[in-house]
Structure formats: C-alpha cells, structure tokens
Amino acid sequence: MSQRQIPEASVARLPLYLRALIDRAEAGVESMSSGELAAAAGVNSAKIRKDLSYLGSYGTRGVGYDVEYLIAQISRELGLTQDWSTVLVGAGNLGQALANYGGFADRGFRIAAILDADPAKVGMTVAGVEVFHQDQAERIIREEDVAIAILAVPGDAAQEVADRLVEAGVTSILNFAPAVIQVPEGVSLRKVDLSIELQILAYYEQRRLVSDDLANGAVRRHLDGLPD
Amino acid sequence: MSQRQIPEASVARLPLYLRALIDRAEAGVESMSSGELAAAAGVNSAKIRKDLSYLGSYGTRGVGYDVEYLIAQISRELGLTQDWSTVLVGAGNLGQALANYGGFADRGFRIAAILDADPAKVGMTVAGVEVFHQDQAERIIREEDVAIAILAVPGDAAQEVADRLVEAGVTSILNFAPAVIQVPEGVSLRKVDLSIELQILAYYEQRRLVSDDLANGAVRRHLDGLPD
Known part of the structure; x- marks a missing residue:
C-alpha cells in the first residue's frame, strides 16, 4: 500500500x-x-x-x-486482498436482496450475520446467513471482528441503529436506509441512495425532450416560470 | 432549465x-x-x-x-418537476426490493410495470405493480411512454435485455445487474454496483489498521510483496 x-x-x-x-x-x-x-x-x-x-x-x-x-x-x-467481516442490519426486502447479492462476497465482503429488531425474523436464513436479534449486535461484532456494517433498516430507525453499531465498535457504515445519519469523527460513512442515479438519468432525458422540442419549433414548452 | x-x-x-x-x-x-x-x-x-x-x-x-x-x-x-414512467426488469430479490423502495416514487419515478422472463412470476403484484412477461416490453414501453428502464436481471441476461429495451424505445438505462453492458450512442446508461461503496470503506478500514500498527510499532505487517 x-x-x-x-x-x-x-x-x-x-x-x-x-x-x-x-x-x-x-x-x-x-x-x-x-x-x-x-x-x-x-x-x-x-x-x-x-x-x-x-x-x-x-x-x-x-x-x-x-x-x-x-x-x-x-x-x-x-484493502481487498484481505476478507472483511460485515453485519447486515435489516432483514426486510432490501436486506434480503443485499444478502442475496453475489457482488459483496466476490469482493471479499463476508456477511457474518444479519440483524433485525423483529423477533419473528430471528432464526431465518437468508442466502445461507442466519438472522439474529439486534440485541446480539455487540456480541457478534466482537466475536466476528466486524468493522463494517451495512444498514438496510427503515429511515426512522437508522440513526439509533448506527449509534449502537458505532458504540459496539463498528468503524465503517454503508447506509442504504433513506435517511441522513451522523457518525462521530473517525467513523467512515458512505450513503447509497438508489434514486440518485435515476435523477441523473432524468437530467439527460429532459435535455432530450427539450432538444426534440427545439427541433420541432416548440421552444420552451417544457420550461416553467422560474427565471434562468 | x-x-x-x-x-x-x-x-x-x-x-x-x-x-x-x-x-x-x-x-x-x-x-x-x-x-x-x-x-x-x-x-x-x-x-x-x-x-x-x-x-x-x-x-x-x-x-x-x-x-x-x-x-x-x-x-x-x-427534470424532477415532471413524473417519469419507468419499467423495472427482473422480479427477483433485487427487483422486488427496488419495487418496494419508496425513494423512487418520492422523486417522481413511477414504475409502470415490472417485467420478467419467468412465466411463473407473471401476474404477481409487487408493491402494487403488476409483473408482466418480458414479451410485453414493446407494448408497455409504447403505451406507458417509458423512457427509463431499471435493470435488475442476472448478469448474463443484461446485455440481451438492454438491447431489446433500446430497440423498444428506452433511452435511459439504470443497470443494477452485475455486468458491464454497452448501449448505442444517444442512450444514457448509469451503473449501480452495490459493492463499490464497500470497497471505498475497505480503503479507509485498511488505513486504520495500518495506522494502528504504526502506533503499535508493528510497521508494515499488513503490507505484502508488491513494490511501492
């Protein structure tokens, strides 16, 4: 390095x-x-x-x-020449999709455990990984030497879950939850907002509509009242 | 604009x-x-x-x-002051998670239909959206005035599906499939690789390990044979 x-x-x-x-x-x-x-x-x-x-x-x-x-x-x-243990928090639709997503393991990110607050989900297995109750977070993070957590919880639970993970020793959080969260200095945070890329595509789609309109003489049809 | x-x-x-x-x-x-x-x-x-x-x-x-x-x-x-119709292709785990992901509709991206190649999935409803057979792509894209497609198919099917969508009139593709695909000029393509952000976190995690080691005097323990 x-x-x-x-x-x-x-x-x-x-x-x-x-x-x-x-x-x-x-x-x-x-x-x-x-x-x-x-x-x-x-x-x-x-x-x-x-x-x-x-x-x-x-x-x-x-x-x-x-x-x-x-x-x-x-x-x-x-840092991909070593394997990293992660915990995935949230066993809902997104959490299950992420657990099933082959791309993590391919790059050396092993999901050591899935955590969820819902007792009904505890004991389930998703993509070969067991779901534990969130109360087990501290134990699992310690025993599995987990530095990275993947958050796939509802937006309103995200900050509280993140605080608890950091308290338990997690130093990197990948946040898929639709919420802005804060972490202390020294903890890395990356946010995945699945709609960001769609918004970028919308920009280019709108450009296409406008240039079609210009070509058709229907200039400024899509433009609303805001000043340029 | x-x-x-x-x-x-x-x-x-x-x-x-x-x-x-x-x-x-x-x-x-x-x-x-x-x-x-x-x-x-x-x-x-x-x-x-x-x-x-x-x-x-x-x-x-x-x-x-x-x-x-x-x-x-x-x-x-x-271009978010108008609504955009999209099709979501792939009704597997990831497709279902994406359909359930509230963040798209919040930003004006309506999923008009979900498409899948598997006849067993046709007729299912995910997050209130019906699953149609992929053979209906051309009709749905035309009738619903769809410009943007979201790809959540297996990697080995991605290019073929993308070709077909472009043929049917789609001009923007958001690719979640774990594959690099090509689109003709004039078509926008954005790729979401869910492991990219994890790799960025791994970089900072590794930095932490190294600086801990430096602090402990165990300099270069994590460094392998490659020259600097």
Missing part, C-alpha cells in the same frame, strides 16, 4: 477501474492503454493517469498498463 | 445537494450557506458554488442560498 494518502475522489474511482480491469482480464486482455481504461470505466484518461500515479503505476509507453498487475495493485490499495 | 449544458460531474452532484436541501427544509431551515451545504452534502464548498453557478444561483452574501428556491431550481434542472 502506498504511504501517501490518496485524495478521496481518487479513492472513489479506484473501484471503477478495478471493475473495468477485471472485466477485461476475464476476456483475456493482458494490457490496456489509459484510453481503453477510460472508455471502459467512464472516466477521462488524464484523470485515470493521475489517479494511478498515486499508486506508483505509470504504465509503459506504447503498451499501456499490465492488467493483472494493476488489478493486484488496486486490490491491495483498496 | 438553463440553456447551458452542465458538466457531467456537476450533474452527478446535483442530486446530493437536493437531498441535503430537502433534509434541511424538512427541519424548517430556510437558508443555508455554501459551507453548511458542503457539510451536509459531503462536497467542498468551492465546488458547490461552482456547480450552482451553472444554474444561475449565487446565493446572497451573509445569508446564503434560499433553501426552497434552490430545491425548486435543482428539481427543475434535473
């Missing part, structure tokens, strides 16, 4: 490169230029070269980056 | 500002400085001021941004 702290925005792009590289490696590709990696990861190539330079990777002129080597380097940098 | 095309990275941040603003509006806050918005959205304040300047919003010195006005402006810019 590089000694240097990598800028947060660059860290957030490393998984995108990793996904693109693994995809190409599976297709038998052995090296990629920054331009090819840019097309596959959806990031411009100057940014990619900059991001990878933090890892000490500069590629070889005329050859590009060695795919397997770069996969190993990014995996190591991201 | 502003006439000017906003940079892609800025578009991608607008939903983050919108979420933070709505959260504060619900708490009764009427104005926010760029610094407060920065803290709530997790983006630095210079970037926020730049992004909002594309919308023609500059705030008022000493007062900040008017929360309700900025919500209206961002919503209009993102």
